[in-house]
Amino acid sequence: MKTFPIGGVHPSDNKKWSCNKAIETLALPDVVNIPLGQHIGAPATAKVAKGDKVLTGQLIAEATGFMSANIHSPISGTVTAVDLQPNAQGLRQMMITIKREGDEWMPEIDRTAEVKRECELDSAAIIAKIKDAGIVGMGGATFPTHVKLSIPNGCKAEFLIINGVECEPYLTSDHRTMLERGEELLVGVEILKKALGVEKAIIGVENNKPDAIASLTKIIKEKKFAIEVEPLKVQYPQGGEKQLIAAVTGREVPPPPALPIHVGAVVCNASTALAVYEAVQKNKPLIERVVTVTGKDVKNPCNLLTRMGTPISQLLEMAGGLPEGDVKVVNGGPMMGRAMVNVDSPVTKGCSGITVFSGDEVRRVPTSECIKCAKCVAACPMGLEPYLLQRLAAKQMWDEMEVERIPDCIECGCCQYTCPAGIALLDYVRLGKQTVMGIIRARAAAAAAKK
């Protein structure tokens, strides 16, 4: 069975709590907060003001330039504020606040459950529709999908790879989506193929989701989709874009600044493919998504179909509330998610799960001296030496860090996960990467200014 070539770790996946829970629809929130910046790139520009009436699916903020994304109202009601609000980390961020009045949808949105297979649109029209719908990568990276589908000059897409790996432990939102919305998702994949003009589409799914693999394979066979399903050996971080491309095609994306397209690959998340289907075939913008709420002491772990902007506290309540005592509530999974201080902050487009840690799990393991066991070197999927990068960062030796290829780091956390001495390797590596990337950008800007 295929997997990626270098490094990787095997954390216990802990998906058992939520992987057999069917997707439930969460009750509509009374008030939503919609951050203008919930994707990579420039924050969107608000198109509504306090007092405006909006319908569900109505455009409320427009992409600012190419590298940005539209945002639509997830409910119908009245805009009560366009102002700074605390986000999950407690930092103030521009958000549109809407108070719900019923749930009246934009008339052009097709809300029927009927699966619409045929798509007459050409590539440019599909990409335009995806852009209009404000679709971004739903695996957590939130890279605008229309940007990904616009192939740069001189490059050619050969493969479309759908990321159904969900290598983050705990999370099951992609798993349930593939299982329950398989046919619509596959139509989405066909539309993406057409948008890219590629013949080959492969869905990479880790082997810990045999039901999803079986179900997708069955639908592909019965309904004659020209799409392959590739079961992959379970290993973190297989859902990393570069790791997935290497696992599925055997091709390795060269070091930065090269992009996946340089080896002919475009990768889209599985849930994103479903969003593409809904946008192109049903005119439905990205206003809701599946969020897994889970954790060791969560009473009712679940997969919730949630409108964007819903307070995370409402999801936690649905899952049986927070456990007693100190908790760590993480937006995303345990390996790359972000811990939050404000659970009243909203669900956003990149929020695939809320993982709740309690008891002993909330604090880091104690730190001791590095014993040079080389486990971090063996675990690094990019072929870096985290122990060395940690030392260089601690001594602020930025030039040496650049020589040691710090920009290659994908911040997957394998090094820190595996370190027996409990050293916060990634903290140092991340600091070093940010600093070195800043130096590289400044150097490029200076060189450009000289010309």
Next chain:
Amino acid sequence: MANKFIIATAPHMHSPLSTQSLMRDVIVALMPALVVSALVYGLSVLYVTAIAVVSCVLVEFLIQKYLIKGASTLGNLSAVVTGLLLAFNLPANIPWWIIVIGAVVAIGVAKMTFGGLGHNPFNPALVGRVFLLIAYPVQMTSFPEIEPVVGGIVDTFSGATPLAAVKSGALSVVDANLGSMFGGFTGGSMGELSAAALLAGGLYMLWRRVITWHIPVAVLGSMAAFAFIVALMQGGGAELYALPAFHLFAGGAMLGAIFMATDYVTSPMTPKGMLIYGVGIGVITMVIRLWGAYPEGMSFAILLMNAVTPLINKYVKPRRFGVITAKK
């Protein structure tokens, strides 16, 4: 809400590994060899081992508390491992005060002087052994005659180890009893008796992923290859296979390759570096064994390659993701 929200950066999960758990696995892996040794040499083995372990732990405790003035580091169990490995390198009838001196040199000089676990450039147990070998050559190389608890199957060399006997010309490698050397009924340092027991420990460490195969395979493979080539140049014959097999099972080859050379702190960080380091150890060991003044060269070879480790780490880098495709 009554909850207190803890925040930290990702990852929020940690593997069950700790320095302590790794060291505990090494201790478990050393047990088969200790048991074989106790069966062969009797209770004096446990006595020597206990003195070595207690002195190593005590020296580390005292230095950490009164000289470094830091929190106790005994919990990581590395002093216990050093004590065991030091004992494994001693004859079963060594006087107790020599063991204590060995512990002071191993922990006090080779480890704590550099700042403790993780900072020592040389393998502490080996520094202790080599110091004792040079300071007390008579006591370190006179081994007791074997009085086995399990009787009947013993082929004794009455004091001289096979390596020393071969060196002095008293024994031909073709005549050496390899079965006895493999099983552990041939005289020598306490922990070096049984290649089989040491291999079992090595397999346990591989299974628990404490070590990788690179260093032991490189050390033993290069020793066997070197011996084979030498035998070939000397005319081959029966020695062609006897010489490599003899050298793998004799002396500290197994103990060194599996437990000493794989010491985390003093060995390289990359698989390629580990192979270079292992081959270096194998070749130096064979050169000393065949042409040097000492019958055994494993300790010297490992210490020499320990010194090269920082250089290997500087120049041998892991394969970078993406460069293979870029070359095509």
